[in-house]
Structures are given as structure tokens and as C-alpha cells.
Amino acid sequence: MNIALIGMMGSGKSTIGKLLSEKLNFKFIDTDEEIIKLANCSINKIFEEHGEETFRSMEKVVLSKVLKSDNQVIATGGGIIKSIENRNLLKEITTIYLKADDKTIYERVKNDNSRPLLNTENLQQTIQTILSERQYLYEQSQFTVDTTNKTQNEVINEIIEKIS
Ligand code: S3P
Secondary structure, eight states: OEEEEEOOTTSSHHHHHHHHHHHHTOEEEEHHHHHHHHHTSOHHHHHHHHOHHHHHHHHHHHHHHHTTSOSEEEEOOTTGGGSHHHHHHHTTSEEEEEEOOHHHHHHHHTTOOOOGGGOSSOHHHHHHHHHHHHHHHHTTSSEEEEOTTOOHHHHHHHHHHHHO
């Protein structure tokens, strides 16, 4: 079984994914980390020097490669669902949308400058815009777990309950 965590930047995919993988005794994969390894540079630098399109191509390559293995928890980048090819690949595995509202996301990302799309004048507005553009794509996931006001353990237990 492969489980992909889907959702906005700052929704907790990497943190929850790591803990979930330990609990299930699965391998943990973070597609952003795989892209960084592949490009041998930061995501900011890939966007800066080659643009978002190049990043998105690398994201597709990484996702299809990762899905060749099994028994993994995969933390995906927030924009992975933008591509129809990726959405089709993700339909073949278990997908969990980690839902968080814009205020929670803002609090989680405001002091982190590793995300090029959030390097804007009005961060709150940017988050709202991206969330409203992507919400319907995130909701195509097999399961949705609302993370608002829940502890990490509660989120993990809810995921395990849903997939079993
Ligand atoms: C992006 C999310 C990031 C990373 C890149 C673009 C997005 O991953 O892939 O900065 O378009 O939402 P996280 O969701 O892990 O922050």
C-alpha cells in the first residue's frame, strides 16, 4: 500500500507523514526532498533559476519514480495535484487530504522562507488565493482529515482508522 498525503503548504504533510510511516512501519518519502536531491539545489533556487515549470516537470518525474515502490507514506508538495498526470497517478493509490484553514496555514508558514510561492507582499491574501484555486483538487482525494485543532496523534489515528 502507498499512502500519499495531499494538501496546502503548511498543512503538516511532512510532519504527519514521518510519524505515520513510523507507526505503519512504512518507508517515508517527501517528494520535495527527492526533487532537492535530484536537482542538487533548493526549491527556491530551482524556481529562481529555472522557473516553476521546471520544478513541476521534476515533480512529475519524482512522483512516477516513487510510485514504482510499495509500502510508503509519501508527503507530496502542495502543488502536486495541479498536473492531470499526477492526479491520475494518485488515483491509483490511497490519498489523504490534510485539510487546514487559511489562518492555520498562515501561522505555520509565516516564519519560513523556503517556499517560493509564498514569498509575496501579502501572505494572507496569497494563501487564500492558492487555497481557493486548489481546494476542489485537494478534495478529490480519497479521504479528507480536518487537522484544525487536532493533535498530531489525533490526526494520525484518524488516518489509520480511515485506511483500515
Ligand atoms: C508548493 C509546495 C511546496 C513545494 C513548492 C511548491 C506548492 O511543498 O513543493 O514550494 O505549489 O504548493 P510543501 O507543500 O511541502 O510546502
